Amino acid sequence: MDTIDFFQPKWLLRYYDVIGVCSLVLNSLGLYLLLFETLKLGRFRYYLMLLQISCALTDVHLTFLMKPVTLCPFLAVYTVGALSTYFNISAHICVIMVGFFALIQLESLIFCFAKKHQALAFVLRIHILPNIMLYFYYLMCIICPFVLCGVLHHLYIPTEQQLDYIEKNFPETLPGFLSLSHFVLCIKSDNLTGFYFCLFIGGFGLCSLFLFFIIDMLGLMKDLKLRLSTATYQKHHEAIQSLMVQFFTSLMCIGPPCILLVIVFMELNHGQLASQILIAWFTSHSSVNMVCLCLFFPPYRRFFLAKSKKFVFKKFFSNYWKFSETKSRLSELLRHQLLQGITKINSFTFVTFRLRFICFLLETYDRWRHVACKYFSFDGLTSFDSGRISNTEAEMNEIDFSKPEWLINYYRAIGITSLVLNSFGMYLLVFETGRLGYFRYYLMFSQIICTLTDVHFTFLMQPIPLYPLLSIYTVGVLSSWFDISSHFCVVTSSIPTLKSPLFKIISGFIALSQLEGLVFCFGMKHQTVADILKIHIIPKPLLYFGYFKCLIAPFILCSSLQYMYMTRTEMLEYIDKNYPQLLSNYSHLTHFVLYLNTPNLSWFYICLFIGGFGLFSLFLFFIIDIFRMMKQLRLKISISTYQKHHEAIQSLLVQLFTSILCLGPPCVLAVIIFIEIKHGQLVSMVLIAWFTSHSSVNMIFLFVFFPPYQRFFVRKIRRK
Known part of the structure; x- marks a missing residue:
């Protein structure tokens, strides 16, 4: 029994x-x-x-x-x-x-x-x-x-x-x-x-x-x-x-x-x-x-639509987005905001609102952390984590706790590169893609989220894995200057001395928002083409359900990570009991986090797999259906209008390909942790470095394969 x-x-x-x-x-x-x-x-x-x-x-x-x-x-x-x-x-x-x-x-x-x-x-x-x-x-x-x-x-x-x-x-x-x-x-x-x-x-x-x-x-x-x-x-x-x-x-x-x-x-x-x-x-x-x-x-x-238009829209978006203005006025307003350094456009303001809300939820939850259930107390965990304790003493002794200077320097270099390329990409979206109309603002939302993800990883967090344990320590700005724990670089918590939401941006939240931004762009372009052809129009309730899922999914992800968190004392007690040879090294780390292989972690991986499969299926559906509709659309609209839709779809396909190329490393990293290969710590560092290059690789591919960006560079080269 x-x-x-x-x-x-x-x-x-x-x-x-x-x-x-x-x-x-x-x-x-x-x-x-x-x-x-x-x-x-x-x-x-x-x-x-x-x-x-x-x-x-x-x-x-x-x-x-x-x-x-x-x-x-x-x-x-x-x-x-x-x-x-x-x-x-x-x-x-x-x-x-x-x-x-x-x-x-x-x-x-x-x-x-x-x-x-x-x-x-x-x-x-x-x-x-x-x-x-x-x-x-x-x-x-x-x-x-x-x-x-x-x-x-x-x-x-x-x-x-x-x-x-x-x-x-x-x-x-x-x-x-x-x-x-x-x-x-x-x-x-x-x-x-x-x-x-x-x-x-x-x-x-x-x-x-x-x-x-x-x-x-x-x-x-x-x-x-x-x-x-x-x-x-x-x-x-x-x-x-x-x-x-x-x-x-x-x-x-x-x-x-x-x-x-x-x-x-x-x-x-x-x-x-x-x-x-x-x-x-x-x-x-x-x-x-x-x-x-x-x-x-x-x-x-x-x-709710009536109430949201009356209160929420007026409160959060009316100062930045006025539907009554003409297209030229929108472009002028956005250009004026960017020149003055104002980044709270429609989509980013919405993300900031969501970040503030998740901060409030997890600050409340953190007060209950000390009364976690027995499954997450130290004694209860030892029985569930028996599989992980099977690591040999030799494998544990191979963990390198020194700071890898090559990885830190890479973080800084790729972070600066990402900032430069993404800033340039935002400039091109504002001034060189006028033919895309309103759709370029959806692309800008995705661009901003990509930038935030890279900035968080390369400057604010700077994670260093401790393979073969599911553990990292952080040496970024949040940990070094503001004494924010490694766990809160993954999930936010109450930080009474820091009021700015920029210090509470979380990697899981932003990474998921990045995928949601790309799905949202695909969905909007699919419906734009569908509205022209009057076929495959998604019912409004289904769209609202999709928006609702996009709202709650980052909250659920962050809450799940917060639920699996242990305090520093509990982590050190666990290490002392199961890996005493590592205790002295862990004690010298100021900011680290360790996650244990419990049934809840297995359920978390299963849910991630199901969610990833669902997102992949959604992307596949949009791509196949968009290509089918584009064949019909070519016969019903002018060449210039067709070219506008084709360029937008080309941009999305490029970003999807780079996302698959650079979001694969986290999946490979999870597999490596479970199969426990030799020199796994170095391999895991390389995979994390690969992941942080996503935004830069994405921008380079857009420069090469996205026609508006191509035309811009060709024009500049000819002038010289």
Whole structure:
């Protein structure tokens, strides 16, 4: 049996607090919008409100009142929420309440589908359900939650019998269970198997009912479009769109309990951590539901667009970007800003806003760092990191802690080169690519992010790897002059003496923003060509979802790195216990960071791989589709207009190629760390140096292969 941790996972309890507050805020906002922003839906909005309230009650119960902590591989939980702590209510009652609220939530969603289906059916006078069937359904909705609660109570055995069962079969876990004041253990039996069978049949019936309503409503809507006015049809369409969004978010977030049951029966290694992640995933249902509604439900989307135009745009962008001005005025304004050294153009101001926001989030999180869960305490890590301790003493002794002067000098040289080339590139984008129109500003956003990445690596950070450990130390400006730790050169934290956001720019954040900038440029050019041909136009909700992912992805990356961080004391204790021969050298380093090979790090790598594969697929889709559309576009527009689009695409392809060429080294570096090759420290230094050359190589390739830049240099050479 896998080792069971009976200590409270602080990260999970903090997550409950955060997601509970988010759920309350978002659901309160949802109730407000249903009351005052969806008047076109009529009485149907009150059915949606019932669903919203049931979602809110489920999340509040799980995140504040119950706070369950799983004890995998047992089918057991203990609770530390308000009901158990303040009112001494048993974990068994809390579990029954979860089942009650979750089933009411599903029934509310079915009820909304049924009401909308019958509303459409009455208009067309077809597929009207008999009243007897409807009344039977209402009766089932009332009875089923109580039946579920009765079955769960029937499966319950008293605490004394649970302890007797544990003492008889798993005596080594008895002290841990005795230390818990509120827990419940479900013992495998024929009754439990029958309960699972009934749950499977009920779930299959609910899925069949949802499928029937969805297919039939879509069929009814086709007939309805020919009989109703545009406004009335739009009202029904928006209501169905709301239901579809909530149905898919329910599938996405209610799936974890099913996976949890599989984990319990298969008794997977580290199943307790996996089960806690699944429970945390489940509690995010209401928040994810509201976020998706704000993105894809037209009344909500109109509300936020109106508010954003009124407040956010005026606050952040009105001084730098005025849509009412002509193209010549925009160019003049941008040129004037650059001459005066003002770099807060539209895109960069947006990046600065995001950096300030992530600084605030991680400053708050850093206050909780000292109460990290046991998985990241020193004792808990030694068992997970046993694989890495297999390095021989000889390999560890080969680590060179001296400062490689060649690498430091290379950082300085490539940093200066990058600044010069990128500054020149920005000048050319402003004054030599007028034919590209507004698209050149998207290219400038990508150019600025490339520059920031290189400046951070070559001047502010200057990382030096300590292979074969996943460790680096930094000797850049941030560490040498401002005493900022190596970890905060990767992830930001609270720096009370430094107020400027320039000192909190982070490598992970900027590197991901760099890729997002390139994806954004591809997406904008793809949609420009698609709008001309009136084909392959991406729906607005999907675009807004993409923008939303671009906003949150850097936050998630930085939070993940912050979560894996250990304090200097913890790192030195780990080194002292596992690599005592390295302790003296590490003690002399003023700024270093060490990341351990834990299951969380493996999940982090998996997520990075999935994200990288997704980005690569997106690039591939844009490239293939753009080339197909360009063939059709050539016959419909003038030669000069076609040449403008062709040059923009050529610029993007050059930057994509250089990105693949220079972003490959981090992937190779990760492989080298795991396979542990000889002279790996020198190889890792070369790979990092290769990565820092990305921006300079990118600019050189643009000078050679991008026609506007080619024409500029040819013109200058002919003059001489």
